[in-house]
């Protein structure tokens with residue numbers, strides 16, 4: 137080793153350390169970029185499959201549904217200032233003996249009060265609240281496409297089973313959030 141003397145050795149050691157750290161960091165960054173590219177490619181492919189081959193997407197949805205005796209309905213949250221959908225929420229439509237139950241999460245409990253999504257579930261019994269499920273009718277925001285791809289997670293692909301209309305206001309039993317549903321679109325006052 138040419139720098140067996142004090143200062144030189146320290147310099148070399150320092151250089152080696154930095155070099156090692158920097159190459160590990162670069163490798164990590166490269167790996168992150170590669171992973172993100174791979175994920176994006178998978179998502180793009182799934183969105184394309186869903187759009188071009190609704191049958192396959194529907195089969196996938198049916199398989200994912202498994203033994204469940206309920207359907208997943210999708211509700212949109214309208215943007216306050218324009219007529220676009222800002223967010224979507226999936227809810228369970230439970231076929232319970234002689235009535236349907238719409239089980240949905242209260243977004244205010246979860247996002248404003250920090251309640252866990254499990255505890256923020258509301259059950260809207262068809263007997264108690266005037267709401268209807270119209271099977272096969274696509275909500276306006278579906279644009280005639282029965283396949284819904286979650287814009288926030290394109291791996292989630294569902295067949296839209298129908299639309300929901302509510303004839304009166306509903307309230308969250310915990311936080312009193314007031315809402316109604318018009319063509320699978322949530323409105324607050």
Ligand SMILES: [Zn+2]
Nearest residue numbers: 242245308311
């Ligand atoms: Zn609530």
